[in-house]
Amino acid sequence: MTALNRRGFMKLASASGAVLAAGAADIRPALAGTIKLSQSGRSFSPTTGKERQAIPTACWQCVTRDSMIGYVEDGRVVKLDGHPESIRTRGVICAKGQAGINTVYFPDRILYPLRRVGARGEHKWKRISWDEALDEIAGRMKPLLDAGTPEKLMYHYGRNKASQSKVNGDFLGAFGTKTIGNHTSICEGGKWTAQELMWGGHYDNWDFDNTDFVLVFGSNTLNTHTNHIPVAQRLIDAHVGRGVPMYVFDVRLTDTAAHADEWIPINVGKDGLVALAMCNVIMSEGRYKRDLFKFMKVTADRNASVDEKIAAVKAGVAAFTPEMAEKDSMVPADKIRELARAFARAKSGVVVSYRGTIAHQDGADQERAMMLLAAITNNVNSPGGRCQGVGAGWKSPKSKAGQKTGGKVKALNINDGFPGQVAYPTHHVNHQVLKMIKDGRAGRPEVYIWSCYNPVYVNGEVEENKAIMKDESLMPFTVSINIVYDESSALADIILPDVTYLERWDWEDMVSPTQVAEYYFRQPLIKPLGESRDTGDIWVGLAQRLGIKLAWSSKEDFVRQSCNMTPGVKEAGGFEYMKKRGIWHDKNAKPDYMGFMSKIPASALKKDGVIFDQATGVYWNWKKAKAQSADEAMKVGYQNTPGAYKAYVGQEIDGEVYRGFKPDKVNKSGFLEFYSELLKAKGIPAFPTFTPIAEHTAMAPDELHLTTYKVAVHTHSRTSHCKWLSEIYHDNPGWMNPKTAAERGLVDGDRIRVRSKHGEITTHVKVTEGIIPGIIAISYHVGREFSGRYGSGKADPIPGTMADDPDFKNKWWDRHGVHPNVLIANAPDRMTGQQRWMDEVVRVEKA
């Protein structure tokens, strides 16, 4: 067999730009008459046959950030494909990734700095030079330094990760502000915080490669997961390739539910209740596995024996009988029993949960119920179980912090919600930021800069967001760094043209599905179009104007230094190696299964500053925790010393000290905590339970639940300008069960009005058997006021965009959808600050 295998990637890079006659180079007569085609790694023009330049880089359409090969022909990006050497993606990218080219060349792209010339929000703009733009912004920032109030510079991002996040944080720290907002609470912040309260870290990977059973709650894992490409292909491989059973609980028949052995329709917000009922079955029938109980904390007594713990979990879930769960959830008690038994019987199994489960009041408790189900069946950090995510650990250059403020870095306290609103906002409460600015009691930013974020559109209560951002008395100076004119850029004073991710340097670190870290890299495929500029380079320009010295001279330099100082990557050849290969992982690395069982050597406990905390059984280092003295630290205790989790050493259990489940954001112990002293201290039940959702219990008979969801071909807010994606998905009818529709006299396609306390939208109804009665479901990608002509149907009202796309005359759709967030309150969960997307109730009538 002649293997025409092109996986040897070095070859590609060297073949850059080479001209090969089609067919001449690669198809040779084979001795045995066979040809093996290669999955990817090279690209050829369909019209000329010419081989294209291949450049390793990484995607950024969504947070999955797959490593890729970009292909360039005559200076233009013409094709993107998965990087064939990636252990995460195995050479595959998704529809959004394939449409990445559209983000570079869409006709409404912003290419030059713009200054508004009319009133804010009047959509009148003029093109200005970079010098004018940066002089004005620096001129607004300088007085903040002079007044010793650097925290009045707020930077707010939606998607910043890896080097982008680091480079931004580094400049802002050098300036002296920690008023940095994110978007996590509108995504999965509640899930993360719940996990931080239990196992310390904040991302779970499901070991589909090794699992024997899959339970999915509130997640369209095959189509829209945050680590989509790596996990979806493995889930399908497990289910179809190895026959692994898969059951999906969801309000809708998603593609994931459609592939399952069974779709189990479930009422909105009841996932945790069903998980607790499954725990009930497993505990009461003695089907649990004892292995993990030693490392679990399930009562106030950290010294409880395994038998005592088993008894405590039994008692803790006793009230949640399958019959009780059936009443509220619509999942038949027999089905709960059947699946609980099957799950407990399986050698291994994963419990998947996502936004459908956690974007609720006390959604974190639902996540805790999921973890409990995994723990009592010994499926935590085990082969085939629910494992803590592993990503790359990069090093990067650091500039001196607070250079003009005597080393001080300060923050306005507007990122974590109103006082007393949220118990543990470890990923912030960004959807309250605008409300807090309006309120003003915690101060207001004088300068508000945002990038890769659309605060008006992506949060709830869209109209209020718009009104606040438009109000110059609340937000005196606003700067948007963006590639497209959107609902928020429209309310900026200055718009700076961002580069696209195909024109940018970065190192990358997204979680690996194999529990072995992948280090990967993004490099420009082409020179930035127009005058677009990387945010990192914008900071360089501002730093120069403000007399701030950065430890790096450009974004490229930041990435270069990082590559050359990160262990592993450095030895492989650093920056030059990454430019050529784009990807590195340690070939000898193995998944860290059951790492919590590792013992801490006695020497580590004898190190200077290490003390024992009697209350929790935690060994910790009071010096590292910056406590005043050992005595003071002992007196205040581990749990009550701010930041003590950073000084965690190990957990004492039955006289031995283990690595345990290391804390990462809160002062939890090293146990897998199901009894949480931290929650108890905030007046929240310490053990997982199910608390009825206030909005749901108060529903009137004619009200419906509103749920929102994602589709496979769009990100939440950053892809509607991509023509190939909007061609496939541009309209979002409300899904409704025939019974619910009939009750309202509605038939498929009818125009409907959907009203909540917060607003009203008009759309049409899709009457479908693939959804439970009593709800309406509306996706949240479209309904754009501004997003270029492919996304919103109209050209941007700004000068100096891209030239017209000849394909525009072929655009055939004139519907652009509606935006359900108009209907939804900006309401944080009391435990974590998670935006409660799925708790809203609405009335629907014929329009």
Add this chain to the structure above:
Amino acid sequence: MKRIDKLRISRRQMLGATATAAAGAAAAAAPLSEARAATAAAPRWSMVMDMRRCIGCSACTVACKAENNVSLGRFRTVVQRKMTGTFPNVKKINLPIICNHCEGSAKDGADDGVPPCVSVCPEYPGERLTYVSPTTGKKIRYRGGATYRRPDGLILIDVAKCIGCGKCLDGCPYGVRSFDPFVQAGAKPEEQTADKCTFCVHLIDNGQDPACVTTCQGKARIFGDLNDPDSPVSKLVREHNLSSPGNVLLPEKGTAPQVYYIDPEGVLKTAYREREKGKLDHYMEYLDA
């Protein structure tokens, strides 16, 4: 879907589409003889669609758009979706479809190497061409045309010869052809050329899988040489008995499609939305979801 109507096959009259298609003898897909395969002079390119593995993500659809610079308003491959049943016993089926690169003819149902799109092409049979087999090095003579069949089974379009008459658009029972608004018909430049899937001939001739296959995360699309008994497609055809008539689209048309479906639940026929006369709505990927 009225909005889509304006782009269909539009500018032309639909001529005789049903007349040709109706003739379908009950001939099955071409039998896959191992003996024939072993003596084959050239590869026979084929695609297997594993319906168990298609997750409806549309990566293939968009990869094809990018790879072949396919204009808006038409597609070279799509995934059809269909929901069946009543709540809560509901199924959703994803069905990837593409040019079938048929071997047979609608006229007599025989494996004569002249599928309906080729037989209706006024420019076929045209000049005599030579194909050099990549597997055996043998030179194989064949006839060109604006639409023609290469000896490795690919049904291709020669833009230079195309007069943009649209007969092949009408003649294809699967409705997988459209006019390319970006490319003029070479032999009649006032018209646009016909266009369709080539199995990414420019890639397979360079040792690469087609773009839709490369990016398929579910491994629902498998491509290869049916004349190589060890190729993944040959193995799948044997393992799942795909040469039986129920595993291709519209077997009754007698076209001997070279795209086979792994369909253990027997839902292929239920899921497939056929073209409507004069329209290509069935070949638009548009999610009303």
